[in-house]
Amino acid sequence: MTTGxxxxxxxxxxxxxxxxDWVLKFNADTPPADADIMALREWAKRSPTHRAELARAxxxxxxxxxxxxxxxxxxANRTRPGSFAxxxxxxxxxxxxxxxxxILIIKVVIINxxx
Amino acid sequence: xxxxxxxxxxxxxxxxxxxQAYKTHLSALKRFVLxxxxxxxxxxxxxxxxxAFLRAYAAECSKEIEQPKSYLFRTAKHVALNHLREKTRxxxxxxxxGGSSAILASEWTLEDEAMARQKLEIHCAAVxxxxxxxxxxxxxxxxxxxxxxxxxxxxxVTVSTVEAHISKGFARCDAYVQERMVDAGEGRRxxxxxxxx
Numbered sequence: 640m641t642t643g644x645x646x647x648x649x650x651x652x653x654x655x656x657x658x659x660d661w662v663l664k665f666n667a668d669t670p671p672a673d674a675d676i677m678a679l680r681e682w683a684k685r686s687p688t689h690r691a692e693l694a695r696a697x698x699x700x701x702x703x704x705x706x707x708x709x710x711x712x713x714x715a716n717r718t719r720p721g722s723f724a725x726x727x728x729x730x731x732x733x734x735x736x737x738x739x740x741x742i743l744i745i746k747v748v749i750i751n752x753x754x
Numbered sequence: 755x756x757x758x759x760x761x762x763x764x765x766x767x768x769x770x771x772x773x774q775a776y777k778t779h780l781s782a783l784k785r786f787v788l789x790x791x792x793x794x795x796x797x798x799x800x801x802x803x804x805x806a807f808l809r810a811y812a813a814e815c816s817k818e819i820e821q822p823k824s825y826l827f828r829t830a831k832h833v834a835l836n837h838l839r840e841k842t843r844x845x846x847x848x849x850x851x852g853g854s855s856a857i858l859a860s861e862w863t864l865e866d867e868a869m870a871r872q873k874l875e876i877h878c879a880a881v882x883x884x885x886x887x888x889x890x891x892x893x894x895x896x897x898x899x900x901x902x903x904x905x906x907x908x909x910x911v912t913v914s915t916v917e918a919h920i921s922k923g924f925a926r927c928d929a930y931v932q933e934r935m936v937d938a939g940e941g942r943r944x945x946x947x948x949x950x951x
Contacts, residue, residue, distance in 0.1 A: 659921070709897050
């Protein structure tokens with residue numbers, strides 16, 4: 640199949656990195672513009688590797704949303720007005736009390752996130 | 755006492771206990787949801803609270819809810835986290851042959867919880883390897899779904915600095931998770947070989 644265009648050779652790492660850039664571009668504060676969507680489609684047509692890497696990067700970014708599980712205030716009745724006013728997500732406690740070291744480390748980081 | 759008469763006493767009408775709990779705890783429920791969605795707007799909070807009530811109400815119509823207040827809050831958490839996750843845009847949805855990721859786009863259910871737990875562990879381990887500033891920005895983005903602008907304002911840095919941290923965090927965590935998955939696959943294959951030998 641000829642696409643009528645010649646692209647410079649790209650290593651798989653380059654493609655992977657560009658795929659991540661697309662995911663982030665589409666997750667900027669404003670929705671993607673039509674021009675972005677057209678450019679993405681052109682990019683994805685370059686090879687099956689491009690499409691596969693886009694799917695992979697997208698899946699990673701969605702999987703990483705498991706981290707939202709760490710944002711859990713356990714008892715809504717124990718709101719401290721001061722900290723609540725400063726940042727409504729401050730008072731954090733967690734549902735996962737498992738002994739998983741990595742989760743615990745990140746929990747400690749999250750508690751200190753906004754100070 | 756037969757089971758039937760017990761049910762008659764407790765089930766005054768379908769949805770009764772949930773409705774009572776909702777009326778009593780509405781403001782606490784709204785605060786709870788606001789804190790989960792912290793960068794969300796009031797209408798997001800109202801949407802989540804209403805959906806949580808409807809789900810809990812529907813649930814009570816088909817079974818008895820013993821602790822309606824805690825059931826309501828748990829449902830609200832579930833709905834709120836789904837709400838945060840739904841905000842993530844999938845570039846694959848914008849391709850002309852889109853729809854292939856329809857399965858990915860489906861909402862998380864309770865059945866997925868064991869797998870989510872494993873994913874959470876591996877993603878936390880990945881985040882732990884990030885340099886502190888990068889990690890902070892990455893978590894604000896992925897744990898709270900804060901916008902780039904909100905993060906920039908909170909940390910008093912430019913939006914492009916925030917973007918750079920997120921991009922770096924994405925690259926490193928992606929590589930880390932990929933490696934761990936390859937390792938896990940290799941471990942399974944070795945175990946299989948040993949079993950067969």
